[in-house]
Amino acid sequence: MALLTFSKTVLKNLFSEPETLNYPATPREYPERSRGHIEIDIENCIFCGMCMRNCPPRAITVDRAKGTWTINRFDCIQCNYCSEVCPKKCLHIAPGYCEPGVEKVDSVIERPGGPLPMPKPPVKKPVPPKAPAAEDKKADEKAADSKAEDTKAETSGSTNPNVPRNDIDNCVFCTLCARNCPVDALTVNRAEKVWEVDEDTCVGCGMCVSNCPKKCLSIG
Amino acid sequence: MSKKTIIPFGPQHPVLPEPIHLDLVLEDETVVDAIPSIGFIHRGLESLVEKKDFNEMVYVAERVCGICSFMHGMGYCEAVEHLMEVEIPDRAKYLRTVWCEFSRLHSHLLWLGLLADGFGFEALFNEAWRIREKVLDMVELTTGGRLISSVNRVGGVLKDITPDMQKAMLDAVDKIEKELKPVANTFLNDYTVKSRLCGSGILSKEDAIALGACGPMMRASGIEVDMRKTGYAAYDNIDFDVITSNDCDGYARCQVRIGELFQSINIVRQAFAKMPEGEELSVKPKGNPNGEYLMRVEQPRGEAFYYVEGSGKKILDRFRVRTPTFANLAPLVHTLKGAPFADIPLLVLTIDPCISCTER
Numbered sequence: 001m002a003l004l005t006f007s008k009t010v011l012k013n014l015f016s017e018p019e020t021l022n023y024p025a026t027p028r029e030y031p032e033r034s035r036g037h038i039e040i041d042i043e044n045c046i047f048c049g050m051c052m053r054n055c056p057p058r059a060i061t062v063d064r065a066k067g068t069w070t071i072n073r074f075d076c077i078q079c080n081y082c083s084e085v086c087p088k089k090c091l092h093i094a095p096g097y098c099e100p101g102v103e104k105v106d107s108v109i110e111r112p113g114g115p116l117p118m119p120k121p122p123v124k125k126p127v128p129p130k131a132p133a134a135e136d137k138k139a140d141e142k143a144a145d146s147k148a149e150d151t152k153a154e155t156s157g158s159t160n161p162n163v164p165r166n167d168i169d170n171c172v173f174c175t176l177c178a179r180n181c182p183v184d185a186l187t188v189n190r191a192e193k194v195w196e197v198d199e200d201t202c203v204g205c206g207m208c209v210s211n212c213p214k215k216c217l218s219i220g
Numbered sequence: 221m222s223k224k225t226i227i228p229f230g231p232q233h234p235v236l237p238e239p240i241h242l243d244l245v246l247e248d249e250t251v252v253d254a255i256p257s258i259g260f261i262h263r264g265l266e267s268l269v270e271k272k273d274f275n276e277m278v279y280v281a282e283r284v285c286g287i288c289s290f291m292h293g294m295g296y297c298e299a300v301e302h303l304m305e306v307e308i309p310d311r312a313k314y315l316r317t318v319w320c321e322f323s324r325l326h327s328h329l330l331w332l333g334l335l336a337d338g339f340g341f342e343a344l345f346n347e348a349w350r351i352r353e354k355v356l357d358m359v360e361l362t363t364g365g366r367l368i369s370s371v372n373r374v375g376g377v378l379k380d381i382t383p384d385m386q387k388a389m390l391d392a393v394d395k396i397e398k399e400l401k402p403v404a405n406t407f408l409n410d411y412t413v414k415s416r417l418c419g420s421g422i423l424s425k426e427d428a429i430a431l432g433a434c435g436p437m438m439r440a441s442g443i444e445v446d447m448r449k450t451g452y453a454a455y456d457n458i459d460f461d462v463i464t465s466n467d468c469d470g471y472a473r474c475q476v477r478i479g480e481l482f483q484s485i486n487i488v489r490q491a492f493a494k495m496p497e498g499e500e501l502s503v504k505p506k507g508n509p510n511g512e513y514l515m516r517v518e519q520p521r522g523e524a525f526y527y528v529e530g531s532g533k534k535i536l537d538r539f540r541v542r543t544p545t546f547a548n549l550a551p552l553v554h555t556l557k558g559a560p561f562a563d564i565p566l567l568v569l570t571i572d573p574c575i576s577c578t579e580r
Contacts, residue, residue, distance in 0.1 A: 005410045009347060009402050019350050033364035033379065056272060056279045079279040079370045084378070093364070161506070 028143030030095035035078040037098050040069055044090035046182040048205030051082035051091060061106075064182070066197070067115030074104040116182070139219050162204035166195050170216035177208035177217060222247050225396050227261070227561075231260050232305040235276055236337050237567035240574035242568070246561060252435055255558040256549055262302060262579040269539035274300055274509055277536065278372055281526075284541060285577040286367045287330065288519050290323040292577075293372040296539070298452055299515035300374045312376035312502060313454040314495040318389070319359070319369060319492070320453060321484040326355040327520035328477045328484075331572045332407065335474065338569045339416045344406055347575045350398050358392045361385060371382070376502025386492055397485050404478045417471035421555040421567040433551040435522020435544045439464045440472035447518035470570045477572075508532050519544050521572045543577035 021028060029035065047064040059075035060082060062068075083091040155162035164177075164186075173190040185210060187194070209217045225246045231239030239260040245253040261497035268280050282293030294316055301308060356366045362385050363369035371379045381389070407413055423433065428441035438445050439462065445464040448455045463479035465472035509530030517524050520545025529538040548571040555567055 002409045003411050006344060006402075006404045009406075010343060012341075013347075019353070031361045031364075033362070034360060035287075035364040035370065054276060056276050077279070077283070077368075078365070080364075080369075081279055083274065086372075161504075 032095070034095035035080055035095040037073060037078070038071060038076060038080075038082060038095060038107055038115075039092055039094050039190060041090040041092075042069060042109050044088050045069060045111065046088055046203070046205070047111075047116055048087060048203065048207050048208045049180045050085045050087060050205045053206075054085045055082055067111035067121070069111075070106050071109075072104060074101065074105050075099045087205050149212045163197055163199050163202050164204075164206075164208050164217045164219045166197075167216040168195060170214050171195055172214055174213060175211060176211050180211040182201045182207060224252065229564060229568075233565065235334075237334065238573065238574070240568075240573060240575050242556075242564075243323045244561070244564065249561050250371060251556050251559050251561060251564065256552045258549075258579055260579070261576060264457060265580045266539050267534045268271065271535070273534040274530070274536050275374055276415055277372060278357060280341060281539070281541075282368060282370065282372065284580050285543075286572055287327050287574060288323065288521065288524075288543075288577055290369045290372070291366055291517055291519050291524070292541070293369070294320065294453070294523060295515050295517040295541075296528070297372045297374050298517070299528045300509055300525040300536075301509055302515065303319065303373070303513045303530060304507065305564070306375050306503060306505045308376045308503060309498060309500045310316060310496045311498040311500070314491050315374070315377050315493045315501070316453040317402070317455060317458065318381065318488055318495075319371065321508065322355055322389075322446075323369075324520045326352050326359070328481050328513045329355065331473075331520075331569075332403070335504075335566075335569050336407075336413075340565050341412065344403065344413075347403050351396055351403065353395055354392050354535040360421055361388060367460050372398075373502055374503045375486050376539070377502075380501055390489065390492060393485050394489050395451075396407075397482070400481060404481070405407065407474055407478060407521050413474075416470065416566065417474055418467075418469060420470045420563050421437065421559065421570055422468050423555050425549050427554060428468075428551060430552040431518060431554055433522075435519070435572075436473055436476045436548045437522065437548050438548070440476045441468045442466040445502050445523070447516045447523045450516060452517060454491060454494075454513070457494060460487055470566065473570045508534055509536060513537075519577075519578075520549060521545055521574055524577075540580060541577075543574065543580075545571065545574045545578045548573075549578075 030156050039167055047062055047067070047069070049064070051060040052060045052062045056079060057075045059072045061070040063070070078093065080093045083089070083093060097121040173189065173193060173195065175188045178188045182205060183201050183203055184200045187196040204219060206219050209219050225264055227244045227246055229242040229244050230236055231241045241257045241260070243255040244251050260372035265280055269277055272280060278293055279299060281296035282289045283361070284292045329348050330354035333345045333352065335346060358501055359369065360366045362381050363371045363379060371377050423437065423441050425441045425443060428438050428443060433441065434445070443462055444462045449462065460483055463476050463483060467473050467475070485579055509528065510532040512527070512529040515526040517526065524544055525540070525542040527538065527540040532534045552568065552571045557562065559567055
């Protein structure tokens with residue numbers, strides 16, 4: 001056992017600079033990676049709602065019709081998951097914490113130039129004339145089968161897990177997926193029973209999957 | 221025989237950073253029994269697994285507790301990775317090891333500060349927390365958060381430690397080691413500290429096994445148990461010895477934790493020396509978790525269990541955490557029996573209670 005083991009440290013501390021900052025007179029410098037608050041590049045936002053659906057505390061609301069992106073900064077836990085899932089990478093986290101407040105208020109960010117134009121309803125193509133009735137019923141069935149197989153091969157051929165897949169047997173070709181796609185990557189033709197996705201345009205946001213009434217679309 | 225008195229201890233008490241309640245049965249000044257009750261800060265985080273998908277759940281898992289945050293996130297991720305049979309990149313394993321040891325450093329320094337505060341040595345408390353601040357600065361520099369790191373994901377890590385950051389971390393570790401030596405000397409050799417800690421709260425080796433103690437509490441009773449030896453993250457490539465003590469008292473627990481501080485510094489240096497170069501930090505897991513897995517991780521406070529169960533859906537069926545403080549409550553009650561009333565706050569501190577973890 002020893003006595004006065006701490007005296008050297010005490011003396012050293014007496015004659016050295018204080019360890020603490022004179023905050024707030026001396027502001028604190030945050031490191032570059034510091035997670036303070038979420039910022040959005042609203043011009044690049046396609047209002048797909050991936051951030052809203054994946055936010056752990058559900059602090060984000062995306063309204064596509066009004067063209068607004070809303071965050072409750074008091075609910076946000078600065079986990080950065082929204083910017084991880086953002087398909088357009090328009091969300092990022094920046095240093096500097098938000099101001100304190102007495103009530104939880106939303107901060108609404110509006111898209112300059114109003115909301116994104118809503119997708120147009122599908123263009124009705126003239127129905128092709130019916131095949132001559134003289135054809136055998138069996139041949140008709142065969143043709144239908146091979147057609148279905150063709151479409152299947154076309155749609156399930158994609159190996160990219162970020163692109164939606166369609167279980168074509170259950171699809172009713174309602175075009176709801178195409179109408180809700182924020183980047184117009186889907187082409188649906190009810191008359192010809194064709195469902196196509198443009199893999200280069202698709203951002204994998206999952207809007208089509210959440211809007212599918214038959215739940216025949218899947219992603220991931 | 222004198223009359224028995226029941227004295228409530230907590231949930232609010234100057235020595236407790238978090239709420240735990242003990243009903244102490246006293247005979248004169250001696251505690252004859254203690255009845256713990258927990259449940260003041262239950263948040264139901266485990267049940268959130270039924271609402272969040274398994275990737276989103278990482279951020280909930282690491283918010284189980286602020287102090288052990290990184291390892292909670294990592295324990296959950298490792299459990300899901302085993303379930304999905306994902307092999308994470310080697311660099312990610314070493315990065316996890318470095319951050320694990322940094323969180324052990326800050327947790328043990330926090331505890332040393334609280335202990336010094338518990339026996340009224342305020343200057344020593346400030347000194348321990350001053351050193352801890354250097355650890356937190358390095359965690360903030362590399363992960364972006366002082367306590368909640370948010371760098372884990374199922375399949376690896378999200379951020380890399382750049383060469384500049386690595387240099388800053390190694391410099392910080394050198395500085396911490398230099399500053400820690402006089403503080404450790406005071407904790408281990410000072411007359412006032414020793415007179416408070418030596419011989420208090422004896423937990424024999426047999427009792428420690430019978431009551432299921434874990435972590436530094438177990439190692440201070442002379443039992444060599446350390447989950448890092450099971451080789452999760454990159455610990456199978458790191459050379460270290462399990463630190464134990466045979467004194468079985470409060471002083472031994474302090475000794476073990478101080479030994480682990482220097483050991484953590486050593487592990488950080490080893491991990492940086494052995495860390496492979498590489499751009500790849502994570503792999504994307506395919507499909508959804510199916511089956512069940514139990515992951516065991518060595519938290520600063522002891523062994524933690526992470527049980528996950530999935531049935532091939534995006535949302536897991538079950539997530540269960542057993543935290544070290546919960547396991548150490550039974551040994552705590554045992555050590556309290558027969559102790560003088562004035563020792564109670566100190567004995568409660570020696571298990572390093574983390575009530576947020578326990579109640580989730």
